[in-house]
Each structure stands twice: as C-alpha cells, then as structure tokens.
Amino acid sequence: xxxxxxxxxxxxxxxxxxxxxxxxxxxxxxxxxxxxxxxxxxxxxxxxxxxxxxxxxxxxxxxxxxxxxxxxxxxxxxxxxxxxxxxxxxxxxxxxxxxxxxxxxxxxxxxxxxxxxxxxxxxxxxxxxxxxxxxxxxxxxxxxxxxxx
Numbered sequence: 001x002x003x004x005x006x007x008x009x010x011x012x013x014x015x016x017x018x019x020x021x022x023x024x025x026x027x028x029x030x031x032x033x034x035x036x037x038x039x040x041x042x043x044x045x046x047x048x049x050x051x052x053x054x055x056x057x058x059x060x061x062x063x064x065x066x067x068x069x070x071x072x073x074x075x076x077x078x079x080x081x082x083x084x085x086x087x088x089x090x091x092x093x094x095x096x097x098x099x100x101x102x103x104x105x106x107x108x109x110x111x112x113x114x115x116x117x118x119x120x121x122x123x124x125x126x127x128x129x130x131x132x133x134x135x136x137x138x139x140x141x142x143x144x145x146x147x148x149x
Contacts, residue, residue, distance in 0.1 A: 013058035013127045017041040018048040018074065019090070020066045024112075028061060028090075028119065035120040045069025049077050057085050058127050061119075064091035064101070075104055086126040090114070 015037045019025040022043065029039045037059075042048050046069050048060060060078075062071040069077070071089045078085065089101050092112035101109050107126040110119060 012036060012038045014056060015039045015059045015061060015123065016048055016051055016055075016057050018043075018045060018060060018062035018066070018071070020044065020063065024063070027116075031116040031119055032061070032123055035123065037123065045071065045074040045077075048074055049081075052078060052085065053081060058130065059086050059088065059107075059123055061088045061090065061123065064089050064096055065093055072101065072104060075101075075106060079105060084130070086130045088119075088122055088126055 013036075015032050017025055017028045017032070017039060018041075019028065020043050025041050025043065029041050032039045040051065040055075042051060045062070045066055048062065049069070051057075052060065060074075062074055064071040071087075071091070075087050075089070078087065086107035087105070088108045088110060089106045090110045090112055091101075096109075096111070098109040098111070107129070108122040110122060
C-alpha cells in the first residue's frame with residue numbers, strides 16, 4: 001500500500017471534479033477521497049470556472065466533452081484568468097488528442113476507461129509537482145482565496 005497524499009504533503013489537497021455524467025463524477029470523487037483528497041464536484045465547466053476563481057484548489061479533474069463548456073475550453077478559461085492549478089483531462093472519445101491536450105497545459109490525460117489506481121496516481125503526481133515546482137509560463141493559474149470543502 002502506498003503512502004497517502006496527506007502523509008506525503010502534510011494536508012488534504014482540494015480537488016474539483018468536473019463531469020456532466022453524474023455516475024462517473026461520483027466514482028472519480030470516491031476514488032480521490034479514498035486516496036486522501038478533499039473533493040468537490042460539479043456538472044459543468046461554467047460551474048467549475050466559478051468555483052476555481054473563488055476557492056483554494058490544488059487540482060481540477062475534468063471531462064473533455066461536456067455541453068456548454070468543454071474541458072479544453074475550461075483549461076483555456078483558467079489560463080486567461082491567470083491563476084494556477086494543475087488540470088487532469090479525462091476522455092472516452094477516440095477523437096481526443098492527448099498530445100494536443102498536454103501541449104495546451106493539462107497536467108495529465110486519462111483515456112476512459114481508466115483504472116482508479118491510475119487516476120489516484122495521476123492526481124498525486126500533479127499535486128506533488130505543483131507544490132514542489134514553480135509553475136511554467138503555460139500553467140493554468142488559480143487565485144487562492146478560500147477552501148472548497
């Protein structure tokens with residue numbers, strides 16, 4: 001059994017899960033909570049953007065294809081706000097281009113279906129990197145003003 005993210009980083013990182021599929025959103029939320037993250041969830045990119053500008057987040061995990069605002073559009077909107085937070089993008093689409101998504105600034109790309117261990121490890125890695133490295137110029141920025149939980 002690997003060390004918990006809380007034991008590694010000293011506090012429970014705050015994660016926002018964004019997916020219009022309520023069942024998948026709950027599965028992702030549960031897996032991240034079991035890994036030691038405090039997890040909030042929303043069903044749209046627009047709701048995520050509002051929360052990201054108002055709360056102290058350590059990570060966003062978003063679906064790529066959602067009505068209204070896609071995960072990639074969310075990533076770009078966060079970059080325009082010039083606040084910092086790593087973003088993991090998930091997609092079940094065979095048309096998704098992981099290389100382009102990573103080049104756009106995503107911390108990781110997960111192809112659905114993915115294992116819950118893969119999700120947990122990607123989340124740990126993204127948060128650890130964000131806390132130990134200065135954000136690159138292409139990083140997504142989030143203003144830190146409060147708590148999600």
